[in-house]
Structure formats: structure tokens, C-alpha cells
Amino acid sequence: MINKFKSYIFTLPLQKNRSVLIYTLMKYFEYFINAYLFFSVAKNVNPVQFGNSTSAFLTITYSSFIVLGVNQVLVKWYSKSNDDIFKVFLIKYSIIYNIIFAGFAFFLIHFFIGNRYGLSISIICSFRLIIECIVTIFRVKNRIFYINYIYLIVAFSFLFLYKLFVSDMHSFFNVWAISIFAGLIFSIILALYCHQK
Secondary structure (H helix, E strand, C coil): HHHHHHHHHHHHHHHHHHHHHHHHHHHHHHHHHHHHHHHHHHCCCCHHHHHHHHHHHHHHHHHHHHHCCHHHHHHHHHHHHCCCHHHHHHHHHHHHHHHHHHHCCCHHHHHHCCCHHHHHHHHHHHHHHHHHHHHHHHHHHHHHHHHHHHHHHHHHHHHHHHHHHHHHHHHHHHHHHHHHHHHHHHHHHHHHHHCCC
């Protein structure tokens, strides 16, 4: 099994092999930063405070389901279609759909959940939806390093702000929201730059 894997890796074209390796290493680096942040905050706050934030973590985790798989639809139909006009339609539809549901998620979380972290959680959830939409567009356009750049901007800004400002769960969620906002701004700039090319 290992020999088959090695022969497959080494038979790939060198450039593609290098790209996959770099993408994977950058992805694991991002995972390492995020793991450090979440383990660190769990260690530094008291158990009651961390336990009270469980509903906020669950809300963030499950908020991506609000778009009902529209990003997967984009990936599926973009790869199947040869019609450039239809591909443009799919991208525009995905962007509009995600923005509408991001606004809906923001409203729903902020005004109905009523968590004390409500504003931060609603910003994290809604902006993540738009970032995921842009990431999906980069995925179908085969701009894999742009995906790395977006996630690393979020991770590095989160790490930087965490070191400066986080002392409790409230400041943790505020810093997370700011880093997601930074990632959103960066991803929009990157998308506009990619569109002009």
C-alpha cells in the first residue's frame, strides 16, 4: 500500500506535486494555529466560563448549514458545465444566496439567540458564510493558494489579537470576530483582484 502511494506521488508532474505539498503544509499550519488558540483559551479561562460558551461554539459550528449546501451545488455544476455563461450565473447566484443567508443568520443569531456573546457570534457566523462562498469560488477556479492565504490571514490575525487582548471568553469571541472580519476584507480584495485578471 505504501509503495503504491509513493509511486503515485512520484509519478505526478513535479509542479503539481509541489503545489499539493505546499497547499497541504499551509493548511496544517493553519490547523496548528487554530488548535493552539482553542486549547489555550480552554486552559486559561475557568471551567464555568468555558462551559457557558458551549452554546456559542455550537452555534458557530452549525451555522454553516443555513445555506443548505449551495456551495456544494456550485462545485458540482461548475465542474459539469462547459457553458461559460452558466458558470458566471452559478457564481453570481452563489454570492447573492450566501449574502442573503449571511444577513439572515446575523439577524437570527443576534436578535433571537440572545447569548451574551450575541454580536460577536453573529458576526463570526455571517462573515464566515461569505468567506466560505469566496473560498468555494476560488476552489472551482482552481486558485488553491488563494484559499490558503484567506485562512492564514484569519489565523494569523486571530493569533496576534489573541496574544494582545484575550483575557476571558468575551474578549476571545470579540477577537475572533475581528479576525473573521479581516479575513472577509482580504478575501473580497483577493476576489476583486482575481476578477480583474
